[in-house]
Amino acid sequence: MAEASSRYRYVILTVTWVAYAVSSACRLNLAPLAPFMRADLSLSIAELGLFYSFTYLAYICAQMPAGWFVDRFGIRPLLVISQVVVGGASLLMYTVTSALQGWLVEFLAGLGAGSLLVCTTKAIAMWFPTKERATAMGIQQASLNLGGVGTAIMMPVIALASGWRFGFVLMGAVAIVSAGMSLALFREPPSMAGLGQRSEIRPKGPLGKVLTNRNIVLTAIGAMFLVIVEFCLIMNLVLFMTESILLSVVVASGYLALVEGAGALGKPLFGAISDRLLSAKRRPIWVFAGIMSLACSASMVFLSPQTPALLIAAMLALFGLTAIGWGGLFLTMMGELAGKELSGVASSFGLTMTSLGIVMGPPIFGFIVDTTGSYQLAWAFTAICAAVGTLLISLIREEKKTM
Secondary structure (H helix, E strand, C coil): HHHHHHHHHHHHHHHHHHHHHHHHHHHHHHHHHHHHHHHHHHCCCHHHHHHHHHHHHHHHHHHHHHHHHHHHCCCHHHHHHHHHHHHHHHHHHHCCCCCHHHHHHHHHHCCCCCCCHHHHHHHHHHHHHHHHHHHHHHHHHHHHHHHHHHHHHHHHHHHHHHHHHHHHEEEEEHHHHHHHHHHHHHHHHHHHHCCHCCCCCHHHHHHHHHCCCCHHHHHHHHHHHHHHHHHHHHHHHHHHHHHHCCCCHHHHHHHHHHHHHHHHHHHHHHHHHHHHCCCCCCCCCHHHHHHHHHHHHHCEEEEEEECCCCHHHHHHHHHHHHHHHCCHHHHHHHHHHHHHCCCHHHHHHHHHHHHHHHHHHHHHHHHHHHHHHHHHHHHHHHHHHHHHHHHHHHHCCCCCCCC
């Protein structure tokens, strides 16, 4: 019986992978659809950045309550409900006719997506042992970027054929189907049985322990700066390529797919290196990724229409690998630093901090471009964020694993 339960962790990985891939696609289709939305809704680059900001402002609102909920009552109910919310919000994007309406719909989507990420993170942390956890988390987190690859390829074609709104409708319908899959197949981890009866748990106690843990706080703040780099890259690459490098939307979206694909490769790759080659140490490979992300951010300043396509592709592949590929390491570290009982609250705190970075980063990037007319200064801003984040991660002291 225990062996069968152990094998079921691969079903759990599949269910959470699909759920997170679909949820991510519902959000990341903003990037390839941005040129179409900008023209149709008369948006500035800063206003486009606020679509992501409203999504992740909702993350901030949702993640701490979601972490407390799954620690007390279990994962499955919120896993299903959150996907229905994401799907419903994506369907509502069909009706949007102004920036304000779009921001409010994306806020609703963020409430669901923020809760979903807590659920999938807790599921992987609880179902997988230490020597497999970073690899499994990397595989699960890669679904975010593979969802982004799919949208980068499909959405421009759909928008050109039927309009950008139909892209959101398609992904909303897929999210509802994914919720049904989770309802049918997801099981709570054996160690979480009976959580609904544990009425003695109070949200303030666990949160206080998390906020006074130096290493958890350093991990969360460092990730906040690094995620600014990640989402400024994802959100603005197509616009940068079309407006500064003078490429077509389809070609620029192809580069975005390359970035997302490299990030999807990086998450399980860095996790496997950490698990297999570094004896489950997470910090060294994460610091390496941060340094390379800093170098790539600085390199973006020098791209021009005369830069060879092969050089652009190689640099963007490395940028995506390192600016995106650390996500699994981050979530694994947050759970391991906190321990089993606090992993939900700790992950929620970390995700709240990264959401704050996403709320701030893309609008600042867009504001720099809108006010100076310079993408170079905006990429310099991401390089500074990469430097600060990497420095903070290097100060973490990894402790003995408690999960």
